[in-house]
Amino acid sequence: MTSPPPTFSTPAPLVVGFDLDMTLIDTTPGFAAVLTALGAELGVDFPVAEMTARLGPPLDHLLAPHLAEEAVGPAGDRFRALYPAHAIASVPVLPGAREALEAVRRERGRVVVVTGKFPENARRHLDHLALEVDHLEGWVWGVGKADALAREGASIYVGDHVHDVEGALAAGALSVSVLTGGCGREELLEAGTHVVLESLEEFPGWLAEHLLTSRLAALEADLRERGSVLVAYSGGADSAFLLAAAVRALGPERVAAATGYSDSLPQAERDPAREFAESLGVPVLTPRTREMEREGYRANGADRCFFCKAELLDVLTPLAAERGLGHVATGTNADDAVAGFRPGIRAAAERGALTPLRDAGLTKAQVREASRRWGLPTWDKPAAACLSSRVAYGIEVTPHRLARVERAEAAVRSFLAQHGVPLRDLRVRDLGDRASVELDRELLAGPLRPGSPLVGALEAQARDAGFPRAELDPRGFRSGSLNEALRR
Template structure:
């Protein structure tokens, strides 16, 4: 089944003839970039948006992975934080982020002669609240993974099959996702969270989040890793480090890591929003 979908993905991208990939360096967009390069060669271009919401370490990873693939890779600056609709961090914050991104990518694609801008949205993304999908579609972007019906698990299977070094890379959404809706986002707050997560990364952790709520940093780890973390970590040193980054209080979430946890506060209308999102994306069955 996975090999069949991979062939469908190749055929879809080959049919585009030329494509610009909105490439974040995450596993989804990396798979799209890899397959696009395999079938289009120098007629594929990967473009990464650089802003304060992107960790420098993630940008470095994106550059390394693009070089491993061999695809042409460029960087563009985005300025979503200058939009008060984004900085206020409403529940549809991602709509304004993707609007800024695709308002920059679409003119670039047209200027360079790429008829398509494609992203890494997969089939599972359509089952969560992702207002950024709407913004991308309004600007004509395509989502090959979702169109073929490729799930996150299948993305990883395909990436491993294609020998991508990042096949088991944990999901790493932008730093703005670390704040509860309604709490204003600033560059200083993003940098504070970024430094905290870089600290955990240097400790050797792979899956984690530092949620920022006011002056509190709440660390999320996989539930099975919590006890080991408490027993083996120099907690006073961690507290001092996080306080030096600007946090006053440091907590450990005893429930553990859960992707999209902040979406629990969303209103009951969200299922209808997701249904509209799925319809807009045109997810193929099978």
């Protein structure tokens, strides 16, 4: 089997550029006020309404028709000097601007403002309106914006003017135009813009759809290029989606699913996982993994997941070779790549495993949304980490401990179902001498509120499974809560 060398490849970060005037802010009242003050000083009756109807071009271009050639430069300097006192306070943010910037932030992206405005005045607007950006580039216009956009790595540029379109296209960025400036839809389309929005209010929805569509396309292209894959398949939302994507891209004859069977995989997860994979028409391999024989795994230190993933990949890699499959791929997503301490990801990378979801930039939310659109039953499946993740660090992992955790969780789920209490997330944490039961936080203010007779009966279910003591955690379910001890 051929595998790429161990790497931690990361998709290029999202960088979105925005124009300022009439894209993020409505400069019209401030610009008009400065023109009026300048005209009063120069004795010139500027046609203010006409000059502010299509803001965007450089100031000198706007002043030139109304002044002698030699007066344009000094007038521009004076305009910029008058600007702070007359324009900053009166200029509002345009509808949807804050939400547009926040949409980029939610994707862990960078915001770059590239504008023809005098940089110091542009900064005054941003500060006054509390618009946080990662980089501001001023005094650039038209195709001149391309250098700044390319230097900052912007893949999208949002503006309101045909010259913003020119800058985006020259930078090789996707051009998004809004109709809040003086240019109309047809004019912008004729200039070559790729997308026209009524305003930035439409931008968050457009961005979410654009990123999902483009990342799914990148995933399909990556899988096609790989030729064949063995998916390390747990039955969870991520690996199930990867398996479905691989079948779509390659066909079931060039894909297989492999689920490592061991004491850490709950019995309740096994049949549903197999049934889903078989419904896609792919063979399901269930090799026995022996992570329990690895001292580092049993010791249950902070790096336990490294030994587990190492065992899994050491088992799956020769299986893939035996079946003529070119690669082993895991369901690691883009959120996992930035989630901090993940020794399992390192172990998989060292063994040449592919991470197609991560490489395409697909987040957990995007995986679930795509799964929903594809009709996959796993789209809203709760996260189901291995049983060993329930054992507090430093306490030895043993088959006995894993079995009693599994029994306790099954008993609690059954108990709540019998009493008509809906449950999504549940973890029984093995803290050595006691169990801590974490479940959906909203239940703690409802049927499992303090004083409810159900609480004591629920804790008894965990004790009957083999724990000396059991307590319902008042903080509710917290994914990876045992990792909190590592941060102290």
